[in-house]
Amino acid sequence: MKNILQLVWMVPVLPLIGFLINGLFRKQLSKPLVSLVGCLSVLSSFVISVLIFLDVKNGHTGVVNYFDFISVGKLHIPFAFQADQLSALWLLVVTGVGFLIHLYSTAYMKDEEPQHYARYFAYLNLFVFSMLLLILGANFVIMFIGWEGVGLCSYLLIGFWFKNNEYGNAAKKAFIMNRIGDLGFLLAIFWMVLKLGTVTYHTGDNTGVFDLVSKLSTFDITGITLLLFVGATGKSAQIPLYTWLPDAMAGPTPVSALIHAATMVTAGIYMIARSNILYTLAPVTQTVVAVIGLATALLAATIALKQNDIKKVLAYSTVSQLGYMFLGLGVGAYTGAVFHVMTHAFFKALLFLGAGSVIHAMHHEQDIRNMGGLKKKLPITHLTFLIGCIAIAGIPPFSGFFSKDEILAAAYANNPIYWYLGVAGALMTAFYMFRLYATTFLGQFRGTEEQKHHLHESPLSMTFPLIVLAILAALAGFVGVPEVLMPNSHALGEFLAPIFADSAKHAHAHHLDHSTEYVLMAVSVIGAAIAIIYAIFRFTRKPDLQEATGFGKVLADKWYVDEFYNGIIVRPLNWLGKFLNTYIEKGLIDWVVNGVGRSVNYLSRQVRLVQSGQVGSYVLLMVLSILVFFVIQFFLKK
């Protein structure tokens, strides 16, 4: 089985080939062919990923070197892929969910023109390629290439319908905010090169970043980890750089599911989980990560309470769940965070695809106030969406319960305040998800007659991914059953143990006794159940259709964070730009440049008079010049 590792290059290369075919021949290929190329390339990646995963599970991990990517002086950055437990797990999620979403897209995007349809699949394949590069890279530079690649694809896909100006702006916003974070990542890489002279994670002769970590001072580790975290806040939409993610919903819904919920936004968590040893040794950063994660989780949850756009609710819920993952990372529950990434990928992709199915059925209506009563018309969508909602709300035995519980238990062990706030966020999650569910699927239909007439369940290529994801969302939790419920059944924890082994040595284990853990679980589950029941009762009969007032309006307007950023960053920048344009550019630079032109013009007009056409004057000038020459030659020259 050693040969499987040699195949690892094919995992990213196949989607790349798909991208090249679809991208280059987008005007020639027919839609079925495009779908075939797009889906098949990702499906074959998935098959290879499964083989790699099984191989890794048997203990065959390793790094495959391909060539020297950068070689300057003593610095060698190889182009290498790393197949280990963490990357294998992520490979499965990305290619698996990625394939389902490709399949879903074939139906969802079928109304696009063939050329744009091909463009869409080309972007999607390019995204999968970049994401796989990010995951497989055996050093921070390769990860950074993938990191930039997914950012680019995110930009391209948010602005997929580029004729709409607003969508274009959303794309630009996402790209620019990501770049702010990327700068932090880049600086962290420079810092590593400066201090360690390497960016490779692990090397055979113990000269990788994580091997040399003991050589770094606390200041260096804290600086590097903080800068890496800045990168993560950009990509994974945390305070203060989270505002791009809700706007990113401008893209097609499957894109939101794949990029802005299941995979790309978890890149920050992947990076931190990958460099867990650095974070374990930097307690200050850990606290920052936990606090920011928790704050984001709460802020986004409160905003989600009052959103009326089905995708916006899910977007804020994504931001909020990402906050939980960072909370997990911050309190040292790396396995829990990775676990939550996995379950979240399933149930959030499911919810987004379900939302896509609803939007599809409602003819691009996204406002839940115009929906209602879709339960009977969209039975499969309804059922799968319900499973997704229960999973995210944290009701056992659905997957969200196990992963969220693991994070919250670790948070309690670290600091009970984290737990109180985390549970408050979880209750809000349950509440707003079921507000969304009840308003969309229960009660009376509130749309137009025409919409009602057209309501239909989506085709099989859309419902099939929903069903698969629903099964995963329901059952995925069983790979990580907590110790207290069933001893020695945390399969995921055992699988990932080698990755976090170094951190485990440094961290002093907090162990909650079983009764405490039972109480914590019971409180969060009962709380969530109450929130769910309350939400269903409240919104089934009487959805809040009117505009929010008072504090509700503050939430509906997203705490005015966008306006705040506009005020302190965008507006002053615009003002500065206008000032520079009017006074510096036009007033000074243009004046100087035009002045040079004008003075040359003026002087030439004067000099032109010399050329009179009178032979006499020419001769006179000649004679005078010769005289001057003689004077200089004989009298003035030394």
Next chain:
Amino acid sequence: MKIEYYIVLSLALFCIGIAGVLTRRNAIIIFMCIELMLNAVNLLLVAFSKMHHVAEGAKNVAMAGIDGQLFVFFIMVVAAAEVSVGLAIIVMMYRNTHSVDVNFLNRLKH
């Protein structure tokens, strides 16, 4: 004769030539003035040549100081060639403008 006489004479001729070129508009007269200047130089060359020959002759060098006279021949040959070209130009000019006034030749200005 003293060399100064020659110098003054040729200087006078040269200045007359310059003044003529500068002031006259008739192409033929300008041409004559140019010849005047050339010959002023010739005169000077011959005079200096003679002077050097006398000075060197004391040492019994037969060929001393003759290079100035050789130059004069060159100038005459070149001047003859120049005259043929110049007169041809003047003929063409007359054919075109029915005049030999150089001030009519101002079309290059534009």
